[in-house]
Amino acid sequence: MLTLSARRCILSQLKSQLKTTRGHCDTAPPDVSDRVRTLLQLCADRYYISPGESNSELFRRGWSCNYGPLGVELRRNLLQQWWHSVTGSRAWVFGVNTVSSNPDRGTGGARVIESERLQQILEQSELSREQLIQKLNRLLLSSPSVRTSLLQGALEQFVPSLEMVNKKLPFGLAESGLCFQPSDGSGCSAEVTQTSLVWFCSPRSSSQWLDHWARHRLKWWRKFASSPSDFSSTEVPENELEEKTSRGVKILYKFPWGLESLETLWCRGDAELLQTYKGIRTKLQTRDGRKSIPHVVSVSGNMDRGAMAFLSNSLQQLRREDGKKRLQQRKVLKLHPVLAPVKVALDVGKGATVELRQVCEGLLQEFLEAKISAWPGYLGAVPTSLELLNAKYDEMGVLFTVVIDEKTLESGLLQVRSRDTTVKETMHISEIRNFLSKYISAADKF
Template sequence: MIELHECGPPTRSSPYLNGCLLSDVDSAYIASRMGSEAAAGCISKLLELLRIHRFVMSRICTSNGTEAHMYSYGTPGALLRKNILREWWNHMVSSEENTFPVEASVVSPDMTDSGISLTLGPREENCKISGVCLTSSLSKDLLDHYPHSLQQVNKRLPFAQAAVGTCFQYSRPEFEDNRPSPHRLLSHGLCRTHLVHHYYSPPGSASQNYDHWLSLRLRWWRQFSSKPSHFVTSNIDAPDGKTTSSIDYMFPWGQSSIETVCNHGDHDIKQLEEQSGLSHQARVSRKMVYPHVIECQTSLEDAMAAFLADAFQEKQIFSTNKTIKQNGARMVLQFHPHLAPYNVSMVNTGSKSRELRLVTSHWSQDLREAGMRVLDTADVSLTQEAQFRRNDELGIPYTVVLNDQTLDTGVITIRHRDTMLKEQVHIAKFKERLVRYTSPV
């Protein structure tokens, strides 16, 4: 039985100190893994950016004397997680035929689970205490739902199941299966949001389907990346002989796994049949067979870490304006429009603040109704350049600028995050233009 206790006030080594994302120890570890000072500077600036804009915060708790992190997410981080989850769900569930979503409980009565155990019940003496286990994997829950899904498809292969849920873990060891230590960005949380997909394949085509899913998942990661070549695949030597590969991202501190794709064979289905005493075979043409389970597993934390590292850019500013040059390089999170916390930010500049406020509010609502995520901060006291810089750091692809001239001519300015180019568009057409920009194929 493991008891969890939250630590007291943050100490010098706490990642919560001053809102920092990582502890001093973790930062030193990352720096030691860097291949160059440039890479060390890159991650330091990324962590500072995440701290300033409250993408993620961390506190420390102890699990049987072992430290673990508990993460919470500010508005940009929460929106980024939501967008990643939506894209994964659309890709793995909504667009796939015969894919059945299930939902697992965070607790399990199975005390053999390798997760963290918890005691439930009142503290009074002589009362009955029940022990449960906080689940560490969704795979078993998916398999428990296999018989019902099998009936849904009239026992015909192939079909699939998917689940999203919170899992609990111990702190990871420095080295696991002789593989390099995993990345430290969001990797040591006490709980993680797992995204798991099981594809039940005919045994004769299991190898082809395994290659298909590995390729499909790699393309999914790359399509949202500004550096697609940083997503690669590698083979894993599984001790039980299962065919397993990982999709890795080349972080500034080294290559690390962010998703695993594994062909479990028919062992899990046979074991499930043995436990239940009922037949779990499926039909392929006229034959009854045991399907092979092809599992794709990642987590929101791994996806968020990869896409944050992938999106971070430090861009030099070339300008004749001395004030702009003195502000130094731009820190940009170059998110894909589908992942960016906000698609558009509205900015007002001009003396006719009341009239501009009314126009901005109207068009902000109109853009939201068109499905766009809008950050309307037209009332803030920041300068226009300061708002551009903030929007770049939040990863907002487009900034819409309205000024006094807009009220006279109906012309607004759309500023592009990645190029800094400013495009003048009539207000009657800018909504259509933005919808096209933020909905790439």
């Protein structure tokens, strides 16, 4: 498929861009470029993204990449929190799911084309230039277009949703999914994990609703941040407004290399809604006592860039002296407890290995039943000191490390280490599950 070819195109394009990108980093302050390299290397080493310079660059640019197990879990947690915040914030916000390609959706944009069919046409050397163009045009027109945003799918769901709410405003439609976006004018498309809230409201209230959702979204991003001031919002200047929009607001994050947009909110008016329904106004009228057409406020987010933002925001590099007065640097991902991919790591200390592992297995099962993500460190084949394990888990962003040793077999007591304080506490094995559940629940409400 052409979309697969597009991925190859992205990678080849990136290879030519990497030299420019590295040159840009070299002109940045050393601490900035070092921090970026440290973060990307940590993400690759600690299973957030797959190794490789091209893959790291895709992630740095805010595009979908090859995620590792922890990266998949972080993005899943982020999407889940986004979904809860949007659908649970007001009455009448509903989820929808639309197809990513549609043969009837417009004539422009990216298209999905079977590479074999394209190759067959190009190999017909007997065709004149005009005949070749005609065949290619027919192939393009018969191929489904690929969505570049989730807006159009929500607009197409407006009329059936309007009937569901008895033709009353306001209400919203929420969705998340992969979209293709142009990559800096290179001609190649990149996949992006996008979120979308399309809010339908009366014309006279659309600007107020834009302000409401802008405050709501900025508060949500800051809720999970170690440094909330790195997240900000700004009004889009009039000369940068998209076509058919009257106002815009962007939610920004201050990366080491500069500000990047995480979410964009637009007052879109009624033009696109009318265009979707071919100007048939009777289908679109509501029960608000007026015969006006609803206005649209859209909120579109990039969750790949959002994941990168939270990883960047949570990375702390701390210097400290060990017991022998040696200066050591500790790297830790202080991800919010709700977003952290792994809540607890289970390891064994000194004692009978078989019995200790049996205790770990039972405790792991308890965590799984309580939906607490756990890392089974006790299954590691290579013995590692607790100091090295703690350093590894800090870089993974693991909230707590639980060590089962011979004391656990004797008295049921185990050792619990906190990622954020490094304090080690003794706790009875019967209390640990409840402690973790309450800790995560409290962090979610904060």
